[in-house]
Amino acid sequence: MLNTPGIPSVIRKRAQTPPHLRPDATTTARGPGAQDPEDLKTQQQEQKKKMETIYHAGDILEAAKVLDLNILRDTALLWIAEDFWLSPLPDDWEEAVTDEDHAYYVNAKTGVTQWEHPLEQYYKGLIHMKKGCQEEVDRAKMANPPSEGEVREMGDYFGVDLDAEPHCRHLLEEAVCMPLPPGWRDDEQSGNFVNDRKGITTTNHPLDPYFVESIRRMRVSVLRRTQPKKATSVEQAEAVSALLAARAEGKPPIEVLGLHPSANRAEARRRFRYLSLLVHPDKNASAGAADAFKVLADAYKAL
Structure with missing residues (x-):
């Protein structure tokens, strides 16, 4: 939040x-x-x-x-x-697994531990948008366009400098026009947003996580187009090289993941998640990252 x-x-x-x-x-x-x-x-x-x-x-x-x-x-x-x-986890987040093979998430920077995937609320917001909310927001923008003051106020709320980041304007306009999802209400007495059915009360709009992540992804996209590529770490480079070499050698899928043929499904899953964080194009700027991620994904699919 x-x-x-x-x-x-x-x-x-x-x-x-x-x-x-x-x-x-x-x-x-x-x-x-x-x-x-x-x-x-x-x-x-x-x-x-x-x-x-x-x-x-x-x-x-x-x-x-x-x-x-x-x-x-x-x-x-x-x-x-x-x-x-x-999708790779956001920076500073790591996935861990209990003895019963249940995943949980740890923020290495803050020490926060939680069961919920850090991007769960973003994807739930995306689903909400795809299920008709996007059309509702577009109609609201046409019928009552946000003023410049409203857009800039929303920019201050989300930490966006419109003068430096004009590419985020459309997201801020959508945030201005965004209605509450079904089941939520604005409790004027407490100043909170409340979902009575789920028993949830929050000081922030329930779709804030969707806009926070959307803005982050927009920034990453712009940086990728306008800034020089960052150098990859030795571990990232080695992971890309290993996956591309495995494809060239025609190794079986389980060995592409760097595992012994006797490895079980849970081990393969953990290995896939680990390697995806190293070679996913959003995390790895090297030229071969996209191909390496495809090799990894195809190998996991074939298991």
């Missing part, structure tokens, strides 16, 4: 206003009604193509559950669950 004391008056003003599972192996035995081998091959290729962006059904479905996505009604939004699973 933001450490800014109080809520800008502009927020008060506006706030009131399938599961993709791997197919079973299909028999190729000939007989009455049996599929032609060429048709079968084509069908398998099509199925593989449809699934090439799904790295492991169990992980994606687990991520969807965390984000409160309904895998039957929200099939079109499962890409958000996939992105959530693959």
Whole structure:
């Protein structure tokens, strides 16, 4: 949550206003009604193509559950669950695992420990936007455009200098026009936002985490285009080289991850998460990072 004391008056003003599972192996035995081998091959290729962006059904479905996505009604939004699973943790955050293989998160800088993934609220906000809120915000902007003063007040709230960061303006305008999500209300007496059904009270707008992370990602995107690439660490460079070499040597997926063939699924999962933090293009500026991450993801998918 933001450490800014109080809520800008502009927020008060506006706030009131399938599961993709791997197919079973299909028999190729000939007989009455049996599929032609060429048709079968084509069908398998099509199925593989449809699934090439799904790295492991169990992980994606687990991520969807965390984000409160309904895998039957929200099939079109499962890409958000996939992105959530693959996204590297923010700076200073690390993933740890209990003896029962439950993940939790530690901020190495502040010492904070929590069960909730640091980006969970951002992705829940993204889902909210994709489920119709974006259109609602766009209509509000057209009907009642935010004033310059409102946008700058929102910039102060989120720590954005509009003169230096004009690329963040559209996000601040959206924040000005953002209504409260369903189930939330602005309690004027206490000055807090309240969700009675969930029993939650907060001093910040419930969609603040979405805008905080959106602004951070916008800054990263601009820096990537305008600033010289930062040097990668020795560990990052070695991870990229190892993954690219594994692909060139044709190693089996489990060895691409640097694990012994006897490694179990939990070990593979932890290794994948560790390597993804080293080679993900958002964390690694080297030329081969994108290719290395694809090698890593393809290997994990193939397990």
